[in-house]
Amino acid sequence: MLKLEIDSVNLEFDGRVILSDVYMYLESGVITGLAGRNGSGKSCLLKILSGSMQASYRFIRYNGSHIQNPASDPWLINYLPQENHLPGYLTLKDCIELYRIDEADSSRLQEICSVDPSVKLEGLSGGQRRLTEVCLCLFSPTKFTLLDEPFAHISPVKTELLCEELHQQKSKKSILVTDHQYRTVTDISDRVFLCYNGAVREIENLEDLRKSGYIPKK
Numbered sequence: 001m002l003k004l005e006i007d008s009v010n011l012e013f014d015g016r017v018i019l020s021d022v023y024m025y026l027e028s029g030v031i032t033g034l035a036g037r038n039g040s041g042k043s044c045l046l047k048i049l050s051g052s053m054q055a056s057y058r059f060i061r062y063n064g065s066h067i068q069n070p071a072s073d074p075w076l077i078n079y080l081p082q083e084n085h086l087p088g089y090l091t092l093k094d095c096i097e098l099y100r101i102d103e104a105d106s107s108r109l110q111e112i113c114s115v116d117p118s119v120k121l122e123g124l125s126g127g128q129r130r131l132t133e134v135c136l137c138l139f140s141p142t143k144f145t146l147l148d149e150p151f152a153h154i155s156p157v158k159t160e161l162l163c164e165e166l167h168q169q170k171s172k173k174s175i176l177v178t179d180h181q182y183r184t185v186t187d188i189s190d191r192v193f194l195c196y197n198g199a200v201r202e203i204e205n206l207e208d209l210r211k212s213g214y215i216p217k218k
């Protein structure tokens with residue numbers, strides 16, 4: 001089993017504390033959900049874990065050993081930001097190469113996205129482009145995949161297909177998902193963390209999300 005831990009995360013912007021002494025962990029074969037109100041620090045935590053944002057302090061361990069920069073190993077973590085980030089002039093075929101996706105997974109990706117490999121990303125609709133960027137991360141052979149709002153702009157039928165694929169892929173890797181479609185996130189996740197008041201803790205059930213004020217009272 002592979003384990004990635006992030007510990008003692010402190011993040012401030014202009015003296016405003018965003019994350020304080022945060023600990024969270026990811027394990028292979030597991031889908032981890034991350035919930036929390038707007039602005040609670042979820043995206044920042046994913047960026048810090050992926051190595052794309054500096055924190056005032058953070059300590060990352062991979063299988064018990066400290067790692068300085070998670071981004072230095074291209075096979076370790078990939079990260080889907082909240083906004084689409086791939087240049088529009090790339091075709092799906094270019095992206096499949098860039099993400100080192102093998103032939104079998106590439107066929108599956110094209111099936112889910114219903115996109116021709118010769119099409120440029122700029123020629124896709126908002127939802128098609130989002131789904132394509134999500135699937136590229138998911139099918140890429142990294143050990144950990146961090147997905148920030150993978151269900152945004154995606155139709156119900158494609159959301160269901162994507163959830164099925166997340167289940168398939170978790171046998172090969174560890175997946176972290178944060179998204180405000182909290183029912184989808186809690187349904188697919190094996191464990192769920194809540195980002196609240198600068199801290200992150202594991203929750204037991206939807207009632208914990210309700211108590212935190214993240215989801216409405218019944």
Ligand SMILES: Nc1ncnc2c1ncn2[C@@H]1O[C@H](COP(=O)(O)OP(=O)(O)OP(=O)(O)O)[C@@H](O)[C@H]1O
Nearest residue numbers: 013018036037038039040041042043044045082195
């Ligand atoms: N580069 C930055 N400079 C200043 N403040 C920032 C920066 N990036 C994030 N923040 C602030 O940090 C806080 C946490 O932001 P973050 O994007 O992590 O929230 P989030 O939980 O992902 O929210 P949402 O659910 O709305 O996407 C917010 O108050 C945001 O304004």
